[in-house]
Amino acid sequence: MLKATLTHQTYFDGNVQSIAFERHGRRATAGVIAPGEYHFETEAPERMIVVSGELEAKIGEGWRTYPNGTSFEVPGKSAFDVRAKDPVAYLCEYL
């Protein structure tokens, strides 16, 4: 079943915004992170794919840098931090 509805989501006073969609029953969002540092909590496990710019992320201990084209996965029912010096576009896939 196709689900055509797109949903705009905004977090952190509009500094993180995304468009949620669903394809073949899998949920995902395409979004942008403005410069700053943000803390997220997860329900489902998710994969964050950097599609423009460079994102730093801390999943557990220590910050790592994720350039455009790289990705990281975050367990469900957990939390992670990201920070961006410049705006970063990402795709988030719920696993």
Place this chain on the structure above:
Amino acid sequence: MLKATLTHQTYFDGNVQSIAFERHGRRATAGVIAPGEYHFETEAPERMIVVSGELEAKIGEGWRTYPNGTSFEVPGKSAFDVRAKDPVAYLCEYL
């Protein structure tokens, strides 16, 4: 100069939505196209990069298929058509 402001844009009754940002003076948008066919007109030349799903596009004559990871460029002051069977996430870079 950093420009932190993200702008939500919606077209075709919400069937195409995007988040606009600017990095190092270059404008871009991350967005999603719901199933359907859409006609766009360009001001600046732009590069459309498919980051999730598969998009068909007609720039000039004939439809071509652009799978995830591929891109196409559209001249400024022109027009193009896209169609999607399932939702497609894209990055649009203004050139």
